[in-house]
Amino acid sequence: MARIALVNLASMPMPGNEPIFPIGARCLQSALELAGHETLLVDFVETPQAFDDLSWATQHWDVIGFSIRNIDPIDLAREGFVRYYQQFIQRVREAVGSAAPVMVAGGPGYSLFGSALLKRLGLDVGVVGPGETAMLDIATDPEKYRGSGRNLTGGRYEGFLTDRLDHPAALLQAYAGSSTAMIGIETKRKTCYQECVYCPYAHISGDNLGDLKPISLIEHEIRGIYEAGVRRIFFTDAIFNSEIRFAKQVVALLADLKLPGLTWTGYFAPRPFDDEFAELVAASNVESVLISPDSLDVAMMGRLGKRFDTRHVTRFIERCRAHDLKTRVNLVFGGPGETEETVRASAEYVNAHLRTGEPVLNIGFRVLPATALARQVGIPDDDLVEPTFYPLDPDLFGWVIKYFDGQFLPNERLLHIMVGNIASKKMTKVPYPEESAEIAPTGFPYLALTRRPADA
Template sequence: MARIALVNLASMPMPGNEPIFPIGSRCLQAALEQAGHETLLVDFVENPKDFEDLSWVSREWDVIGFSIRNIDPIDLAREGFVRYYQQFIERIRTAAGPQPPVMVAGGPGYSLFGSALLKRLQLDAGVVGPGESAILEIAADPEKYRGSGENLKGGRYEGFLTERLSHPTSLLQAYASLPAAMIGIETKRKTCYQECVYCPYAHISGDNLGDLKPISLIEHEIRGIYEAGVRRIFFTDAIFNSEIRFAKQVVSLLADLKLPGLTWTGYFAPRPFDDEFAELVSRSNVESVLISPDSLDVAMMGRLGKRFDTRHVTRFIERCRAHELKTRVNLVFGGPGETEETVRASAEYVNEHLRTGEPVLNIGFRVLPATALARQVGIPDDDLVEPTFYPLNPELFGWVIKYFDGQFLPNERLLHIMIGNIASKKMTKVPYPEGSAGIAPTGFPYLALTRGPSDV
């Protein structure tokens, strides 16, 4: 039996950080406890004092594992988190004394930057991809991994299909008390079928056969969350309705449970999304149906790797209207080939088809490892740890303001656009690597990087 502390770094107090319930860490903890290991989940939302008071470090741990969800907020006006992780882990190392426990890390953010973070954070080992099987391997013989400098590849975990997942009431209630808090639920493990050029989901999820969590286990998880006083859940699947028949089963469960006040949402795609599914969703107390076309210009959607176009978005909106479903449509400007004309096309679509509060407007694509966008710009993955943004026309901010109806640009959104504009002008500009192949279409030969704390 090993003694393992799991530290949720996503709960650290950092500029720009918005803590999200540690569903990944809880899955690891449940797997470890099922195998007979002793664990502690250190979360600074649940226990804020643990961030300054490191007395928990002095317990005789065999392993301390760090969960890294995000490297930065993927926002032009925000700095990265890595230096905060470095500082905190160094504090842990000092508090642990001359013979610290074996130190490992994993999580979605770590999986993207595994080789770089393994060195930068001076870890013994890391886990890339789904973590249960790998953390169980480490727990079986911790000293084998001391100083190994090895990143283990996570894989399929059978327990996802067989083991009930329950969360401590104190942890649930701590997150439920946050503004606009939601608790995540994972219904399936399947590599995302979308091909968005900026998205690393497929890499993070790894090669997965498409395990669907049994409905009985999902019901158990929802009931436990509800009984703890939580009233909002988010299905963390890459695309909730990618397996439409299974999604209908999950939504039917929500409708049949009839838990007063319980609302839910997730990431959807405009197809597959038929009338039967829309009807089921309308009876399930869904909070909103969120899609991310990212552009509503057909050519831009193609360059962004979307497997649907505005025709599918229009049919999706019509179905949502017919069934009185609240929709949210994410748009991000500044991708490959973005011009004034493509921005205007998106704006004209929004002005004609959407209502106040439905579009969510953002500017700037963060270039992430293991994505088509990273391959286009030709920068090695390890060099993308600093927040790096695809080149965009400095006039872009003005185009958004010029072409979108005022109802879609409330004061808060206008302020965000202005701050992003100022931040983009202060970012370090670096040229594409010499000999880069497949440079994405742009008239701007420089990538923008943030370096050090933001002064915006």
């Protein structure tokens, strides 16, 4: 059996990084241990000293796997993380010296940029998509993959339906120490049914059978998290209520458990979302119900690939109001065809229908591989590793301030908008390929905006 160290790079101290509990790495570690392999999970929230002290790396591992959740914070005002990953992995390589284990990487962020990161990080092999089955193959015969220079495609893992997931108490408590900490829970593995032009969820999750985790396993996982002192959980499904009948079972479980102080949330869609579901959610101590229409201009919603419009958003809000549910509505400006009129339409809807604290306003769509936006701009996937944004009108920042009521623009949000405006002016302009220019549904110059590498 193999000895494997798994390193949660998402917990590294980096500008703009907000560590999130490593649910993916923990699923992988659990699968490896159940198969009889010896593992160590290195997380810098749990053990901050491990970032500088690399003595753990020299303990004769057969494989060191690096979990990469994000490539950058997807924020106009932030730099990317890749150079920090390169520097750290090089430090690990130097620490292990000639006794180098097989170096592997995977995770959502890696899956999007696998071909580019395989080379940039100097890995032996990478895993694109769900990681358990591929990593189990690597663990069975690590030397087979040494220097292979290729990516494996992860597949369906049957253990998701049969195996209990027990997180180490020390790791849970390390993340529970923050007042904003949330622990992620998967309830299903299924390709997202939405068709949002900017979203890579379908590519990351891979082709699968739509497995629904048994309620008994979800209950066991929640109880273990609660007993470790964590009081906030986040269901990491692409859309929590995409399978409405199953979602109702999960919410009913939360209500039945009656665990004092436990709250939860997740990503929702305004449909399917009926009165029965709203009533169940209201009885389950939900923290908030978050939806992402991204725009509240009907034409704009269509261009963004939404499978609902403002009628469904209005009905959703009415149901939430009727059941006293706290809502959050995520809006992102700067997508294909965004104009002053579409921004004003969104603002008028928000001003008329939402309350203070409900809308979450952002500017700039990060262009990610395997999305409709990436196909539209025609920039090669490897060139999207540095933070790259869809072209936006420089007046966009002013339109948001002009049309939204002041209650929706607190000082913190105004500062965020101003910083984004300054950052956008420093971006390098990248021309669209000629064959893409004709199909880009925007009235703006055919330019993509990309952040310069921090050391450029």
